[in-house]
Amino acid sequence: MKNSVFSQKIYSFLLATYRWYLQTPERSLHEAYDAALKIKEIEDKHFNGNKIDIDSAMYSNSVMDYFESDLKKLLKIVRMRLTEFRASRWFLNEENQKAAQKADIQHLSPSLVLEKLNFIDQVTSKYTNISDQTTSKALVVRPPNIAANSVISDDDSLLVNTPTLPPKIPNRDSDKKPKSKLKADTMGVLPRSILSTISRLQVELDPNSEQDVIQTFRQTQRRTIISIRFILLLIIIPLLTHQIAKAFVVGPIIDRFRSSEQMQIFLNSEMEEEALVELQRFEERLKFENLIIKAPPLLPEQIETEMKNKAREISEEFRRESSNAIKNVFADVFSVVAFIWLLLVSKSSIAVIKDFFDHIVYGLSDSAKAFIIILFTDIFVGFHSPHGWEVLLEGVSRHWGLPANRDFIFLFIATFPVILDTIFKYWIFRYLNRISPSAVATYRNMNE
Structure with a gap:
């Protein structure tokens, strides 16, 4: 059944x-x-x-x-x-x-x-084409630094709908075109300046030019608003996630497991050494103050009582610091997850913000580009950069409660800035040298 x-x-x-x-x-x-x-x-x-x-x-x-x-x-x-x-x-x-x-x-x-x-x-x-309109329509603006008489291939028309690429440089395919066609494209009956002036007058006399200018301004304004809002989200959301996770999720769990007095106070030997130095300085300060005020000398029992109170205070302080370091590790994991999630759900915003930065960077003057390149290279790969990297790595180690391994720090400083410097030089040689040769020449003159 x-x-x-x-x-x-x-x-x-x-x-x-x-x-x-x-x-x-x-x-x-x-x-x-x-x-x-x-x-x-x-x-x-x-x-x-x-x-x-x-x-x-x-x-x-x-x-x-x-x-x-x-x-x-x-x-x-x-x-x-x-x-x-x-x-x-x-x-x-x-x-x-x-x-x-x-x-x-x-x-x-x-x-x-x-x-x-x-x-x-x-x-x-x-x-x-709604996806193209929302992410890249009229967002890519050709940099003003490209020469007016530069040869541009037919594929450059695709740049209007490509939000992730800087202005395209003539490639080998464009070089393979017949020379007669290139000459026909670059030479005409009238000088180029007169033709450009006529074209500008046609645009100014066009009755729809005002609407085009207004539409372009609105698109630029929209791109700027989206980019600034997304940058703020990239900063605020991970920080808020870190604080909320640390206060309401990770913090109570860590405090519950580390509330016992038998738990280890110091996470590493550097914390212990720092606590002993602080206790020793307190003992010396106590004796010094007792000598200069011309008071009766402290009895050994009184000194021992003061030392016990100070040792208890130092232990509580380092216990909180150790717990805080453990909380930071797990809270940082939540922050990284939130940051990655924000990147995955905001692909269109990433395309817009990339075009926003391309427009700003390639729209700068040659001296401004050279100044920014020198500033960044001197900060991250310059002569004094090892001291900054050392302070940064020690701060990160202390944030996570790890001992500052001097060998690792020196090895990092000896390799990473060199790799970063190579990337900078390759970018200057591969891209900037083709897009804006005058900026590279200005950079070399300023760097000398």
Whole structure:
């Protein structure tokens, strides 16, 4: 009896699963159609039936971020459900359709399916490049340091939609073009300066130029706001995570296990040596003060009592410091996890902030570029940099309660700044020398 009931349950479950499988195309199409209806509803309600434009001046940046988030989510649902619709229709054959008819599963008529697909295409066709618009549209600005008469390959047009690359330099493929074409591109009937002046006048006389300038300014403003906000998040979120985890998660656990008096006070020998030096200095200070005030000498029992009180105070202080070092280790793990999570969920913001820094760096003058390069190289790989690295590594060791290993510190200072200096020189030779040769010449003159 039990076996028959169990078999009946399994059969019912398999039948329900099979019915769900047969209904997959219609269910996927229905969900995609609902998402398209929601997009259309937002257009009709908030944008007068027009496209949801992320650069629209009708609403504030916060409101447009809200609409942009909903639009991305709905477009993702439409793409996933249409893919599921096509795949499920490909796997369903005639036998499956006959089985669906036997199971009383009513399919949509072909005309209704085509009508829904047509509506979905009409709504989503306006947003085919929505990912490019939100991350990189008109965000890449060509640096002003590139010479006006430099030869630019046809692939440079891709830089407009590429937020992760600096301005492209002519490669070998561009050098393989016929010389006659290059001469035709670089030479003309009129001088280049006159042609550039005519082009500038055409832009100024264009009635749409003002709208283009306003749109470019809004895009630049939006990029700046996104970049500054993301930089602040990268700083604030790990710090808040560290403090919250240390105060409410790691701290109570560590205090509970280290509350016993039998627990070890010092994490390493350096802490113990520091405590002994402090206790010895207290004893010497006590005797010195007793001598200069011309008071009766302290009895050995009184000195011993004072020393016991001071030793107890020092032990409590170093116990707290040891516990704090252990808390820092685990709290830092939480901070690193929060930082990595923020990077993973903010890929579009990373692209925007990279373009933001590229625009700032490549937009600087040659002397400013040389000044920044010299400043960074002198701080991190200069003559006095080993002292800074030593202080930094000792601070990190103390933060985690580790003994400052002098051999490791000296080995790090002997290798890492050299590697960093090599990377700086390679970047200057490989990229900056091609993008802005005058900046490299200024750097060499200032460095001499």
